Amino acid sequence: MNYPFDLLYRVKKPASYIGNEYNLVKKNPEGKVKVALAFPDTYEVGMSNLGFSIIYHIINSREDALAERIFAPWIDMEELLRKRKISLLTLESGKSISEFDILAFSVSYELNYSNILTILDLCGLPLLSSQRDGLPLVIAGGQCTSRPSPIIPFIDCFAVGDGEDIINEIIDTFKEWRLSSKDKSELLIALSKIDGVYVPGVSKTVRRRVIKDLDKAPYPTKPLVPNTEIIHDRAVVEIMRGCTRGCRFCEAGFLYRPVRERSLEVIKKLSSEILKATGYGEIGFLSLSASDYSNLGGLARYIKEELIPSHISVSIPSLRIDTVSREFYEAIGEIKRGLTFAPEAGTQRLRDVINKNITEEDIFKTMEIVAREGWETVKLYFMIGLPTEKDEDILGIANLLNSIKERYRKIDLNVSVSLFVPKPHTPFQWVRQITPKEAEERIRLLKGKLNRKVNLSWHDPKVSLLEGILTRGDIDVSRAIITAWRKGARFDAWTDRFSWDIWEESFRENNIDVDFYLREKSLSDPLPWDFVDTGISKEFLWNEYILSLSGFKREDCRKVGCYNCGVCSG
Template structure:
C-alpha cells in the first residue's frame, strides 16, 4: 500500500494536487525490493509541461522494460508547494512510489531549455542532494543531465555528475549495466564515474578543466583524468523504426500542455536553417517506417483513450510517406471523435487539403513561419522560402475557407537592417491583401493576421554560433519600429503584432553560449529567489542583474561580441557529426546571402554522413 508523501491537509491547500499524487493510467509500479537500480526521471518544470515531453516518455518506457530497473518521475513543485516543503522540511519525492529522490541511485534531469536552470537547483535542494557534484557522497544519487541544452553543458557543469550527449536509446543500457556491476563490486562513486567516462557519449565535467585568457575568452579546455576522453561523441539512433517507443504512455489526470498521443514520424531536418540548433544537432534525418507508425497510432490511441493524435517532427512536410500516413489516419478515424494535429507543415496544396479534412476551418488558424520579412534576410538565414511561396500558400488557404493566419518572425538576426524589420509589417499586409482579393461573397468575414516576433538567440552548433546579440533595449527598439510600420499599413485593422520578452531573450543568450563561470551566476540568482524563469509571472530580471553584479560577471561579454571563428568555444570538445568547418562555411554563406540547398536536393558535406545512414544515404540505395 502506497503512502502519499503529502498529507491531505497540504494537498487540499495547494493548486492542482493531482500534480503530486501519481497513480495515473499506464504509470509503472514495481516492487522496489526486486530491482537493482532506481532511477528518478526529472523534467525541471511544472507537471503539465513535463508530462507533455516525448523524450521522458520514451526513456521511462525503455528503462521500465528492464526487470532490474524501476524508473519513476519527478517534476518541479509549483511555488505554493515549494514554500510548504521548505517550511516543513519535506524532501522531494517520486510520483510512483512517493519515496524521497535522495534514496534513488540516479536522478536524471532532461534539460530542454535554458530558462529552467534555476529549477534544476530547486530540484536538487528540495531533494536534499548537495548542489555541487564534488560535495556528494556515496549516499547521494548520481545526477545525470541530457537533452538539447546538454550540448553546451558548461554553465551547469558543477551541478551534474554526468551528462549524456545525444539520443538516450543508445548507451543508457551500457551505463546502467556498468552501475550495476560497480554496485555489486562495491566500487566507489569516483570509480564508477571513471568507468562511465569510458562509455561513448558520456561526459563527466569534474574530469575536465578550463583556463581563460586575460580578455576572458577560453584559453584551454582539457581532460585532467586519464579515464576521460579528449572529445565526447554524440549518440545517434540510426534505425529509428526499431528503436523503443512507448505504446502505453502515461496519461495524466489533469490537462497537460500536450494532452494527446504523439507519433514521432522522423528525427532530424533536411532544411538547414542557420539559426536552428535542432536542425544541426539531430542530423542526419531518419524516417520511421509508415506501416509501424500506423500500428503505433492504433495501439497508442487504444491504450490511452486520448482523442487527439499529433504527428511530431521538425519538418513534417519532408516525411516521404506523409500522404499515405495522413490518409490512413483520416480514413481509420473518420467519425470516431479523434482529432489529427499536424504541426510543422509547410503551407502547400497538399497540406491545406489535409488540414481541411482534419480541422474545423472556421475556428482554426494556420501558421506560417517566414522567420524574416524580407527575401534578403530569408536568404541570410537559409529559410528556403520565397515571398511567392508565402503568398501562394496564404491565397490557397483563404480560398479553402481559412481567414485566420499566424505569422512567426525573428528580430535581431545578423546583418538585419531597418528595411528588413519594416518588411515584417509589409509582408503581413500583403498576406491580408491576398485575402481581400477573394470575391466578397466567398469570404468568411474579416481576416485576422497575427504576427509575432521572437528575438534572435545564437545557439551552439549552428552557423550563427559566432554572431552577436542585441541589448534588451535594442530588441525592444526594433520591435517598436515594426509595430509603427504595422500602423502604417492599409489593412491595419486586420493585423495584430506582438513580441517576446527581450530581457528573457538576453538571459537565454548568456546561458546558451556560457562557460563554467556562468554556474555561479545561476546559483546566486537562485539564492536571490529566481525560479520558474520561463514563466512571465515569476520571472524577475532585477534579481538576475543583481546576480551578475554580485558575482562580478558581465553578461554582455557573452551576448554582444561577435566571436572569431578561431576562438575556442566552451562546447568544442563535443562532436555532433556536423563539422565546425561546415558551420564556418555556412556562416560565410550567410554573410554573402547565399542559399544552401536542402539535404535531398544535394549534399552540402556537413559531416553527418559519418553516422552511416539516414537521408545522407537514401539517394544511394
C-alpha cells in the first residue's frame, strides 16, 4: 500500500486507494516512458471506463513504456493528504507524479473539470500550462476533448477521437524528442504534427482521429479485477463503435461515427479470454445501440450455447426491444427482470423533430413483451427543453405514461426526466438551452397531469445548467473553473456535492455572462469548438437542424443510403 497505513483507517472508502488488483503488472521503470493515467472522478467510476482501460492496456503492452493510475481522491482523503502534506501517489508503485514523463487525463464528462484541478494541485503541479515548465507533459483524451475550450489553459496537448493509435504515436514522439532535446516547446511542436492531436498555441485546427477496423484494434484481455465493487463490475466487450440512427440530440451518435462492428469471431475470442483471465461471472456487451449489431442472432446463440451453460450472466445495455429477434429473447430474455428504454419525448411530432424513430405503437408493443415476460419494472427516460417543445409535448409525456399505466397496472413505471443540454457537433448545437426556471415550470406541468402511481424523478436543472455552460463554453470559462475550484467545487457530478451557489458566484466574479453560452446561435456565429473537425460537415449539421424544425425524419443511413454527413468520404 502506498499511503501511510493509518491514513486509510481515517477515510470512508479505504478500498478505493489500495490498488493491488488481480492481473496488475508492476513494471521496472528503467528507461521507459512513464505515463500516469489520471481519471478525474472516483476509483469506482474511473475503473468502469472502457477508454481508460484500453489506453492503460496499450501503454503497458509496450516494452518501452509503462502506465500507472491515479484517481480523484474523495473529499476526506484530499483533506488528509493536504494536512499531512502528502502528494497524490499512483496505485501501482506509489510514486508521485514528479517521477513521470506524461500525465494523461481521461476526460469524458464536463462535471469532472474541477477534479482535474484537484489532481494537478495534489500532484504539486501549477494549474496553468503556462506556469509549468518541463515534465510531466500534461495531456488529455476522452469525449470532452471534442470541445475542450474551457480546459485549454490547464492542458498541454489534447488527443481528439479514438485514442488507440494516438497514444502510441504520442509515446513514440516523446521518445524521439527525449533523445535529441530538452526543450518542451520542441516537443509540443512535434506532437502537434500527430493526426488527431491539438496543441494549444501551436495547432490551428484538429481533425478527429478514427480507427478503421475494430477487429484489429488492441483490446485488454487481461483487465484489472478491482478488489472493491465498481460501477460496472463485470467483464466488458465492445461489440460496436458508433451509431447511425441519427438521433439529432445525441452527442455520441455524431462523435463516434462511422459505425464499426467487431466480428462475432473476435467477440467470442475476447470474451472467453477475458472471462478466463478475470473470473468474472458476468459479461456486458457494449455499444451505443446493440439492436443494430448485424450478427445479433449469432451473438444470441453464443450467449445461449456457451455463456449461460458456463454460469455466466449477460448484460446488454442499449438493446432496443423493437428490433430484437425472437431467438435473442429466448437467449437473454430471462436474464433481465426489468427493462429500460428512452422515448425521450412525449409526442410523435417532437420525436420526429429529434429523429427518435420510435412510434407510440412501438412503445406499446414493447410493453406487451414486458407484460408477457412477466417483468416487474420499466424505466423510461424523457428529456424536457427539446427544440420546438410546447406545453402540449409535456402533456404528451403525461398522456403516454398514463395510458401505459392504465393498461399495465401491475408494472412499476419509473420515469426519469432530464433537462436537454444541446451538445456541440450535433444538429442542435445552435439551439438555446432552456433555463432552470423554465424547466421547473415544465416539470410542474407534467407532475400535475401525471397518474400518481407513476414514479417520477428528475435531474436537478441547475446541474444541467452547469453542464451546458461547461460543454458550450469558451476559453473564458476556464477562469470560473479555477475560481469555483478554489471555493471548494469538487465532484460536481455527485448530487450531494454539487453546489450551484459556488459556480454562480464564480461566473459573476469573472464577469462571465452565463446566458451568452446558452442562447440560440446563428449559422454565422463562431462556435468555441469550430476548430475541432469531427469529420461531419457543418453544412450537414445545419441542414439537419433546419429539417428537424419541420419534423422531417431520417432513417438509418446504413439501411437507406448515405446522406453525405462527411464521415465516410474522408
